[in-house]
Amino acid sequence: MPLTDADSHAIDQVLGLLRPDQRLLFITGAGISADSGLPTYRGVGGLYGDERLTRHGYAIEEVMSGPMMRLHPEITWEYLIELERACRGVAPNKAHQVIAAMEQCFAAVWVLTQNVDGLHRRAGSHHVIDIHGDIHLIDCTRCDFREEVDDFAHLDMLPLCPLCNAILRPDVVLFGEELPVEKLERLEREMDLGFDVVFSVGTSSVFPYIAAPVLRARAAGVPTIEINPGRSGVSSVVDLRITAGAALVLGTLWERYRDREDRG
16 A cells, blocks of 8 residues: 555654654564564464464463463464464565664664564664564573574474473563563663654554553653554554554655755
8 A cells, every 4th residue: 555645744754853863762563574474463373363262262362371381381382383383484574674774874773572573683673672582582491491493393392402301482471471571671771861763663552561662752752653554552642643554654764764864
């Protein structure tokens, strides 16, 4: 879908806010990876649909939870494998690439992402707080074994540690588990340093720790921008709202920004 006149005008307004000496924060969710072919949260294999139970009779939030991983890891792994299969073979899209490229042109560019697909880092971003982890990092539940994998194709249905034979698991935050303290502390440090523009991209912002940086920026008078075809928990408070897809919007913004800088 092409940009609407309203979205194009909003992009020009964002362009007017950007200067090379700024610190930028991008808060991203599943919507930023949609143009890479990844389904959004409730679209993975139909498993996450509202009012749907898995074949085991549990809600997906129960299956993909810390307690289930401890009690019945074989059930959790069945759906982790399906989730990873949906991510397999995808590549960063224009939105990921633009955010990564911006690191070379601004004082700092940080990404706070809910996504576990690892696409921000694969695109070249260096300052990524993947608050829910990365599905491609596999940890032992007992010893210090840790492995980075391209996909789960080589793993058994219930993979075991090659060192101690304990159960392995992806380094992701499951339902009912606490967020990693070190990542929260890193986010707080960067927020204390301050950002000059805050973007919310492709996230419903239902989690308080995802909405909070936008609300904090808004309260401090820092410009806030949402890029999201649907409405979210922060849609009513952001300064600018753009309703086209992330790849189109960020690609257009970056093209206009580079043209402006080239003209001096």
